[in-house]
Amino acid sequence: MNKSKFLSKLEVPQREEEAEVWQQSRWLNRDNVPLPPSRRLWGAWSYVGFWCATGINISGWTGGSSLLSLGLSVGEAMAVVVIGQCLVAGACVLTGLFGAEWHVGFPLWNRTTWGMKASFFPLLNRIALSFTWSATQAWFGGQVLKTLLGSMFPSIYSEFATSCCIADIAGMHNPFPASTAMDGSDFLCFCLFLIISLPLLYIPPEHFRIPFLVTAMISTIACFSLFIWSLARGHGPGPLIGSDAMALVGVEKARGKALAWAMFYGISSQMGQICAGILNNSDYTRFAVHPRAQIFSQVFIIPIQGVMTCLIGIVCTSVAAQYYPEEGLLWSPYKLLTAVQNNGGNGARAGVFFASLAFLFAQFGINIAGNAISGGVDMASLLPKYINIRRGAYFTTLMALPMCPWALVSGATVYISVMSGYATFLAPMTGLMVFDYMFVRKRKVKLSNLYDCSPNSIYYYYKGVNFRAVVAWVCGVGPLFPGFLASVSTVTVSEGATHIYYLCWPLGFTISGVVFVVLSKIWPPAGVGEVDEYDYFGTFGEPDGPPEAEQAEVIKSVEGARDKDPVDAVHAVPVRV
Template sequence: MAVGLRSRFERVKEKVRLHGDEAQHEQTDQWSNRDLIPLPPSRRTWGWFHYYGFWTLSSLNITNWQTPSSFLTQGLSVPQSLAIIIIGRALIVAFSTLIAWCGLKWHIGFTIQNRYTWGLRASYIPLLQRILLNFIWNAIQCWNGGRLAAVCLTAIWPSFARMGNFLPESLPATGDQFIGFVVFWFLSTPLLWIRPEKFKTPFLFTTIYSALGMIAIMIWALSTAHGAGPLLSTGVALPEGSKWNVSWLLMAGINQTIGGITAGITNGSDFSRYARNWRAYLIGTITSGWITGILVCLVGLVTTSAAQKIYGEVFWNPPDLLMRMMENGEGSSAARAGVFFLAFGFGLTSMFENICGNAVAGGIDLAGLWPHYINIRRGAIITFIAAWVVQPWQLVNRAVTFIQVLSSFSVFLSPMIGLMAVDFYLLRGRKIRLSHLYSSKNSSYWYWNGVNWRAIVAWICGWVPTIGGLVVTINQDTNAPRALFELYFMAFFIGFFTSAAIFFGLNKLFPVAGMGEYDEVDIYGTFTAKEAEKLGIIPVEFQTDAYDSGEPSLAQETVERKE
């Protein structure tokens, strides 16, 4: 009987095991599967509009709409708040491009990119951090998206807003909030089956719909209020007794702006590797990641200001404003219809942003943990199911400080970005040996038992100076030393440059073999003939000719030497 169970288990195990097309170099083993190998030209389908749509998802959303509020409530003026947004988003585009270039040139993602810096085994350190963040942010995005779903349900059935709470009192959520979460989660699920190569249509639809919706609500607010309202004329009004001057608040605002999207910066290569060429990435990223992001903040500011004139109070959160516009479902049918389509646009953007930025990104990271059994789609499904385990209603409605900790996770991620940048550009001269990233045998990236201690030391040194500021900020300890807060206000830049400098120094003092080396042949069929020529690599076409002639190719010889 035991033998039969073991045999059945082996059959099930083999059935769920992933298998790639060996002819396309899609080997599946401890370090590799179809979604982890360098992407071949046939799978690089993203043009400039894909990246425009990708960045638009992080621009045309509730969070970006609300961005100016945090700066105005600290006492800064409207021009100063907009200056923070302009500078902050310019830095986001710059750092994102810096990290994404590895994917543009070598067509590998974050999961593989860290192997040559940390070592094949130690690369699980940044990987596990990203997986944890993907799990939690996916859950929180589903919960926030559920609020928009609740607005849509109220617009259709006004009685939904008056629903009695059927949940236990011990649960920090109401029945309508929970139903909205369930609806949003289930409607998002089918999007998990769309492969990143096929994202163009969803990008196109969500970009147009959401942009028109935001413009429509701004026009309505301006025409109803007969002007922009008083909020736009807000001047500098620092709280009485404030210990921070304008300069420090500007610095903290820039750090907060870039820190809020640090997780997205780290995985830039996950999506840049799908680019047809580097121009497509740059055009889409600059036009949307910078310009559109700034415009959305401006639209949110104008709409909120006009709405204040209409209702006599400030609504920074779009779901709250939409509910007020239809009088919590008691408004006219025309008002409810308009609100429904506006909320649907916001919700659609949140839905696909969550799928792309959290679920798919989480799927890629999970694939790096268990390549034998997890690909992007399976990993994305696991990430999405984890929303029920994380229980976002507990986090969002009860643990406000926990959300602040997540937003401040850039303290740990910015040093990681510093390592990635200095290693790729200064130490390796943008040259990588792809074949050594997928094998522990005779790999230059194995270091000591798969661990590059230099990376670990440099990473720790990057976040140690700012962790104190994070702790006192979370604890709201106003009596803590001023220096801790000042370091924390510059956490991203301190972490980035400290880790980068220390890692560079350690590599010069304790050099490692293989720096600047790369495969002389295109073993994985990764490059076009033009790319191979530019890199000085023998292209796959030449290797094919050698196979046809019966002579061993350089690729064969290289693999044989490696083995």
């Protein structure tokens, strides 16, 4: 089999009615085309389910309780959560406008701001984040699966290890060194979670709204059940609320200036945990039935679910510190459930089973929709001829293994550092894109030019690169990078650089956005305010196009250009879907 035949075998199967579209442009496929009304199925309740499913889970729980490791009291931690979640809600509404109004996702939004070719830079960054988050959430899912199986068969870990040849010749069931922060059963359940996830990736994302609502109800009931159980058993919210809280936690109470900066750091970590979701929120708001569907639901549900999940996590951690002091700070729900089972009887095992099952559903919800599908959407815009959303989602899921997530979540402070570090690079990207859409382009987009990589496109800029975006992004990352470097290495930086890093997300977002607007005022980009004269894609109804005389002129000009550059010539054809 020659090379061309081999590559043709790898091409994404295409529907007969879409074959002509695929042949016209290598920048266009069914998964990144502006969605027609028939595929926009998400109403306001769909976004309620989406954010509950992606917020009421293990990462949301640990995001609140891990704030205690910074030296914050419970009241201070909750103040941080309230501020952080309100900022998250505002950011999500802003990044959701583009998708809700023009029904295209994050990869296409990149092209308007960065340029047709430079758009691959933020796209690759977002894909890398999808790999990281998919691995992290799959690891959490594996831990819940381990707890679930352990509640059914307490000796299952050793049995699994033996049957799968995980044990070594000396009969030890942990072939991994202590530095890996995991044992054989952890690794096995992590792999099982990935395997179970694969069939679920077949569901198209526009049909996730019902599974989201079901998952949201299950995880909400589980969280509130643990919350009520903890309050009843502890006869209150537990000892962490009292004056001896820091002694129980094992950290020094932050005071004075240190307290203020710890709270700033906590707010940034709240936004850092969801910074990837903020950036590509348009990948899901593009499914909105109408633009308002995503606004009101996100404004209310994001702070509510975020604050309640963090509060539940903090209270349950507090009560656990009273009853299981030898276990340390149980900042993960699966560790809490394991402690409950180890110290309880058959009734405790039954409760752990149902709670673990609920959290397992939640992990499938967030990891498949929030990470695997997001990675698939982004990868489908890299190589649309060979990758669609489904193939990209499979690849993102399988990449969880080489990402070594057990190293990312080895401790509460490590977890916060990793989450906050993401915002160093993503917050400036988010800022310049939002400022461009809101203040430079005044929320007007020329959809047809998003699939035209030639100087005819207003988004081509200079050889496919918008230098304004590059400069603005560097200006946003520059002040944050020294602090980021210090947080992930042994490099020592000044206290001022560290404090700037503590303001990571809001500072990077604002700096890049303002710089981009200033550069756009000094050197105005071409085509600002332009929109398509015709609805070529049927985005707002039935597709239409220019009169036959105008079409003839377009075809004539394209045929003349084809002799000079046959690749870019096809991009000048107005595509009708």
